[in-house]
Amino acid sequence: MKIVRLDPVTSSQIAAGEVVERPASVVKELVENALDANAHRILVEFEGSGLELIKVIDDGEGMSREDAQMAVERFATSKLSSIEDLDDLSTLGFRGEALPSIASCSRLTLETREASASYGTEVIVEGGQILSVKDKGLPVGTTVTVRDLFFNTPARLKFVKSRGRERQAIIDTVESLALAWPNRYFEVRSGGKTVMRTSGQGLRNVIADLFGPETASSMVPVSFASGGQEPVRVTGMVGLPGLYRRSRDRQVFSVNARVVRNSLLAWALDDAYRGLIPPNSYPVAFLSVDTEKRFVDVNVHPTKAEVRFRNDSEVRHAVSAAVSAALSAAGFQVLKREATGPLDVPKSIYQATVTGQKFGSSRSIAGDRPLVGDRPLAGDRPVRRDMPLIDYFPREPVHNLGLESGEGSGWEYLGSLQDTYLIAKTPNSVVLVDKHALMESLAYRELLARRSGSQELLMAETVRLAPKEAAAYEEYEASLAESGYDSRLIGESTLLVTKVPLIMGEPVEPSSIRNVLSALAEGAGNTAPAERLMETARIALAACHASVRAREPLSAREAQALLESLYREPAAATCPHGRPTVKEIPITEIDDFFGRTSHKGAGRI
Template structure:
């Protein structure tokens, strides 16, 4: 009997992985902006058209990639961020899988331009569904520009799951807001069809950043929190009990600089506010938990929205105690 089992072509493997990494325009924006942050960018601009389904362009002034790296970055499991298993437990970067760019490239048309500061000119790659079509040198400022066009254009089944432009745009806005909150030192711009939706400047402090993103009124009312302990540091801006919302949409929680929706963190926060807020109300807060990277596993879910704490109970109580102060 002829064999029925075969190895999938690499491009197909990428698409399967991409199904997990790239759900919608907002996931592309998240991956590209994370790369810009890991590249040490001070300015990041995100331009999108038609909610991101037609165009997503992320421009940064980060370290850039030399020629060789520009080709390599499209290979699966090609990363500059980790080298061994142990590195997974001392992560200082947002990326580590070497999965994002090949996944995105396999489901869209992509143009990559990059130039390290110490090189005279940039290099451009034109990629179509994971295949490099054209390479050329190009004039550009140091940094990286990545353009993603026509997301899922050869995957009608995936395209069907995309929502209206306004909905996709709202998800993109949410992702950009979270990253901008976590990096008040970095300039962020978000433009949709040329219209500016986010525009916050470099070297801001957290309160100014919150004012620029969530409004001056909210920013003015939030209370500062900073608590150091043996388990790490909890800091940020949190609402007084008379400032609450009907949804949890303004509870921004971060673990080691990553926007996270975590049950342990969420529960600790709600527990702290339990006696202070009426039922069904949620606090507004921007809360950062900084702990030893060895204490938290980020490699749990492809989108990295979830983490696993080594000592859940301790972390829970630390957050709770910090908020109660």
């Protein structure tokens, strides 16, 4: 493809601000260039925050010697000859600004070779000045190496965030592109290690590569074309309702193969999931929208990250319909107001057809992002297959529940579910409580506030310790005593316990001292401060208490008492591990689901 210089008129008409804001934008531009060159394997290497080094290596079409030189000159592009061509755009990088912009503020090396040539060219540029152009033996494709970004424009360094944030931004950028181009191979390396890799074998496999096999199997394919002379095509994959998240962090939209942000598409997606997921939650979705190029205005933003549609209502409708169709094929139905035919009885809310998804999501290649909620649960807590699959946990406590002044909570215990969950109703919602988790949470709070006491045992009990625990005993005697135990050794590994702590008014099992010892031995390390030891001990104690108590069925009275405790102590809605202990479903949501108009003013929480 020949590169020609744009005439000044054209170039000024489309000139727009800076394209190069930060390392991630450099990566985006270079990778998009590679995609335009039909590359099938794209490797991104970077060091530090990307400022020191970014390298993008592709196996695409490459450039001739002349083209390589012109490519680093401002306002030259192979992709556009005049403003009329804008309408007919089929490539991603048309402004010809990216490479020269990058070259002008870095030390850039461009190595490229065309398939028809037997050798390639190396162009070295520093701060916009071409230093050398040489012949070089190279494989077909292009490698762009960017060093010392912003070395000559220190002002721009101010906008570069911390190393960790930039690094994450780079990975996110490539991830989005990988999802938008699922038939290309992408790999990101840093510090000699591979931090992200997708195999390029279709969207499902790419999702498996990025988010794990379980997530991939909770997604359903989308394939839809609207009617009419110029159809809008929507393809991709969307997650089953159980995969909802707290933000749009797992949504990627691309329009005519360009990754974009567009509120219209986001809302259309939300429409399709209304009622299937809780409010303030967002589904997982990777969608591609293809429509006539002339309906899409790409010149909205310098980084081309935003677009405007000229046929917005068609697009919105198409996306909604596409996603709805996909979901209903999987058994979920958003009931429309106008019933058009016999209704399929929907499966129960939140039911998913996935086998054994673990709490939290797994990543096949570790990034810097911490996994949410991957610490082990207290006690045995197997995941039930037919229960809600929660992928993300609310960080702030659940809203205050049905606050009435003074007296009791005004809640009513209705019954228990599978002996694990309590169901209660409040004046305007239904509440589900995880019995075990709540008990643990309350116990922990009590210990924290030092509200509990201890109790002498009527009959001193012996507890046999495992070797590890016995070894730990001598070290942590003090912490044990502070926790409310009184004990001493009467054998190499036999402990005599004479006093145990009280939790919620009940003495813990003497054998719980083993769990506490175990937790201390494991969690403490060599030099843990005393408070942390205490914390560890408390959590272990709380867990023990809960394990034992939760095994027994509660009487209605006990259950109600538990609810009252929760009411009095709203912070207990989150257990010490960060997991929720209670789930509230407002009546308005239930109304929506069934298609009834909400009861306005009924004290929406």
